[in-house]
Amino acid sequence: MAVRLRTPLSEEDVLKLKAGDIVHLSGIIYTARDSAHRKILELAERGELPFDLNGAVIYHCGPVVRKTSNGYEILSAGPTTSARMNRYLDEILSLGVRGIIGKGGMDVGPFKDRAVYFSFTGGAGSLAAKSVKRVVDVLWLEELGIPEAVWVLEVEDFPVLVAIDSRGNSLYR
Amino acid sequence: MIEAIVEAIRLAVTRIPDDVVLALRKAYAEEENETARFNLGNIIKAIDLGFADRVPVCQDTGTVTFFVEAGVGSPFLGEVRGWLIEATRRATEEIPLRPNAVDVLTGRNSGDNTGEGIPIIHWEPVPGDRIRIAVLPKGGGSENCSALAMLTPAEGWKGLTRFVVEHVKACGGKPCPPVILGIGVGGSADYALLLAKKALLRKVGERNPNGRIAKIEEELLTAVNSTGIGPMGMGGKTTALDVKIEVAHRHPASFPVGLVVQCWANRRAFIEIKPDGRVDVWQ
Numbered sequence: 001m002a003v004r005l006r007t008p009l010s011e012e013d014v015l016k017l018k019a020g021d022i023v024h025l026s027g028i029i030y031t032a033r034d035s036a037h038r039k040i041l042e043l044a045e046r047g048e049l050p051f052d053l054n055g056a057v058i059y060h061c062g063p064v065v066r067k068t069s070n071g072y073e074i075l076s077a078g079p080t081t082s083a084r085m086n087r088y089l090d091e092i093l094s095l096g097v098r099g100i101i102g103k104g105g106m107d108v109g110p111f112k113d114r115a116v117y118f119s120f121t122g123g124a125g126s127l128a129a130k131s132v133k134r135v136v137d138v139l140w141l142e143e144l145g146i147p148e149a150v151w152v153l154e155v156e157d158f159p160v161l162v163a164i165d166s167r168g169n170s171l172y173r
Numbered sequence: 174m175i176e177a178i179v180e181a182i183r184l185a186v187t188r189i190p191d192d193v194v195l196a197l198r199k200a201y202a203e204e205e206n207e208t209a210r211f212n213l214g215n216i217i218k219a220i221d222l223g224f225a226d227r228v229p230v231c232q233d234t235g236t237v238t239f240f241v242e243a244g245v246g247s248p249f250l251g252e253v254r255g256w257l258i259e260a261t262r263r264a265t266e267e268i269p270l271r272p273n274a275v276d277v278l279t280g281r282n283s284g285d286n287t288g289e290g291i292p293i294i295h296w297e298p299v300p301g302d303r304i305r306i307a308v309l310p311k312g313g314g315s316e317n318c319s320a321l322a323m324l325t326p327a328e329g330w331k332g333l334t335r336f337v338v339e340h341v342k343a344c345g346g347k348p349c350p351p352v353i354l355g356i357g358v359g360g361s362a363d364y365a366l367l368l369a370k371k372a373l374l375r376k377v378g379e380r381n382p383n384g385r386i387a388k389i390e391e392e393l394l395t396a397v398n399s400t401g402i403g404p405m406g407m408g409g410k411t412t413a414l415d416v417k418i419e420v421a422h423r424h425p426a427s428f429p430v431g432l433v434v435q436c437w438a439n440r441r442a443f444i445e446i447k448p449d450g451r452v453d454v455w456q
Contacts, residue, residue, distance in 0.1 A: 020208065035280065064232045064271045075269070076223075076232040081314040081347045104314070104346040104406060121212045122314065122349035122405055123438045124219035125232035145282030147271055161211055163407065171208055171407040172346060 004157070008055025009098040017116050017162045019169040024157040025118070028136060029101065031061045031151040033080055035144050037088040044095055050139065051152070053095040057118075060085060060102035062147030064125065065135075072135040074153065078125030079103040082117070101160055105172035108164050117164035119171075131158035174249075177452040178260035178306070178444060182237065183268050185308050185442040186229040189220045190456050192376040193353075193414065193439045200351060200404070200411035209409030216404075216437060227268075231438045234270040235310035237261050237292040240371060246302035249446055253304060254294060261285070261292045273313070295367065302448040307374050310440050315348035318434040319369075321362055326428045330389065333358065333430050338396050340432060341413070346406020349436035351414045353377065354397065357431035360421035365431030372417035373435050381418055390416045404437075414439075 005013055007027030017023065030051070032040060043049045063077040082102030085092075089100075090110040098115050100106065103122035111117055120128055137152040144150075164170045189197075197220070201213040223230030239257050243250055262285045264270055274288040275281065286292065320340050324332040337354065357368025380387035393416040403409025414437065423429065445453045 022211070062232060062271060064229050064234065064269060066269055075226075075228040076230070076234075076271075078219075078232050080233065081317070083347055103349065119346075119405065119407070121215035121219070122346070123231040123233075123312075123436055124215040126222040126226065126228050126230050127215055127219035128232075129228070130222065145272060145275070145284065147273065147282070159215075161208065161407075173402055173406060173408050 007057050009057065010055060011098070011114070014098045014114070014116050015166050017165055019162050019165045019171050021162040023118060023160050023162060025057065025160055026156045026158070027154065029057045029059045029153050029155055031059045031063065031153065033060060033062050033148050034084055035148040036140070036150050037085055037092065039140060039144070041088060041091050053097050056097050057099040057101060058092065058097055059153070060100065063129070063151060065146055072138065074129050074132045074135060074151070076125030077128045077132060078123055079120050082106045105163060105170065108168055108170050111164050111166055112168055113166055116162055116166055118160035119163035120158070120160050128158070131155045174446065174452060175256050175260045175263065177454055178256055179264045179267060181308050181442040181444045181454045182260065182264040182270070182310065183227070184454065184456055185310055185440040186234050186268065186270065187227050188224045188456065189230060189438060190376070190441060192378060193437070194220055196377045196414040197351070197437060200414070204409055204411065206403065206409040208407045209404045212404040212407070229268065229270065231312060231436070232271060233312035233314065234273065235312045235440070236273060236316070237270070237286055238309045238311060239292060240295045240307040240309065240374065242297050242299045242305040244301035244303045245298050247304045247446065247448060249304060257292060257294055258287055261287055304446040306444040308442045308444070309370070309373060312436055312438070315352065315434045315436040318344040318348040319366065320432045321366055322430045322432070323362060324428040324430055326425065329428055332428070334393060334396060336430060337393060337432060338400065341397050342400050342402065344434065345402060348434045349438070350402055350406060351404055351411045351437050353414050353435040353439050354393070354416045355433040355435060356416065356418045358418060358420045358429070359423035360429060361424070361427070362429050364421060365429035366433065367431070368419040368421060369431035369433040372419040373433065373439065374441055375417050377415045377439070386418050386420060390418050
């Protein structure tokens with residue numbers, strides 16, 4: 001089944017998705033890798049997180065970026081290996097995050113009854129970049145560097161696969 | 174000269190070699206699993222886009238690694254190191270590459286893919302007056318699946334098969350399968366891993382010239398593909414596009430096996446610097 005969804009995702013959007021579904025995702029997504037996860041959790045604990053992660057989708061991605069006269073352009077933006085972020089998963093989902101996009105799979109348990117794991121094809125960065133309409137913002141670029149910064153991206157019809165659903169089904173072997 | 178090296182890096186990250194593309198198209202044609210076809214289809218689209226737009230196919234443009242066969246009669250021996258570092262800097266800015274060099278203590282990104290010991294340059298002095306350089310940018314996801322097994326000589330080749338298959342299973346989708354496996358056997362712990370990485374410079378389908386080792390490569394490929402891990406770890410026929418083995422004699426007490434896992438984006442390019450300063454770049 002292929003469905004179109006727009007972020008922020010509602011609980012209802014997410015609970016009906018099944019492993020194997022293809023989703024065309026539009027709206028805002030946030031990239032975050034190892035350091036960004038640590039930073040997000042630190043700031044959230046102090047109530048100082050500068051964006052709202054309720055219904056949000058987080059993308060495990062460190063893009064190739066070109067600076068342009070009026071901002072930034074994303075040239076290549078495939079997913080990074082999600083398993084490294086397993087240790088932050090439960091806490092991140094507790095902030096209201098409804099979807100994670102990555103590759104390689106994650107622990108299934110924390111997704112139960114609240115969120116899904118979407119996979120995009122690892123290495124297919126030039127294709128993923130075609131779904132990025134614009135860079136809305138970037139956070140902590142100076143501190144974390146290009147790959148680890150949080151890039152706030154507006155995507156349109158980003159074709160992702162539901163690889164772990166909220167009922168505990170997983171496509172990974 | 175620096176421009177030629179930048180061009181080689183650009184070629185490596187934006188254009189996947191023909192032998193790899195052919196193997197991926199074959200995998201796509203043979204695949205029946207729908208999820209595997211979704212992933213292989215995306216891979217093929219991404220390859221076409223990277224080349225057409227001259228942008229990196231994969232956003233992880235990796236750690237830039239050079240293997241230098243340095244002809245000891247070349248007039249450029251003293252300059253090559255500086256050229257490789259400067260070309261890496263310029264490539265980061267011009268292509269661009271993702272800056273992937275981070276200080277181990279402070280976590281600070283150098284911003285230009287250079288730093289202590291980076292880019293990685295392996296030197297081998299050879300007779301002659303030409304310098305031949307292989308560029309192998311390698312991503313972190315697949316590199317994290319590298320492994321070393323110090324097997325006992327009694328375990329030997331059987332132990333190697335078990336180790337490789339178990340390791341590929343444990344890695345699952347993490348290294349972006351379908352992968353290409355580089356395996357180094359013998360030498361020492363460090364040398365086995367170096368051989369394993371060098372093995373990745375060979376074309377897909379190109380067998381080890383020693384027939385007995387070539388046969389082991391083929392058997393291992395079949396064993397790895399029968400795991401059913403499949404593209405991106407979600408099931409399917411093709412887990413590996415190829416297996417490459419390089420060997421060295423070993424100590425009687427040791428059977429070192431270095432395993433380097435390469436993702437489907439098996440990026441590579443070659444440069445040859447002739448004694449009159451002319452340069453060839455190819456893939």
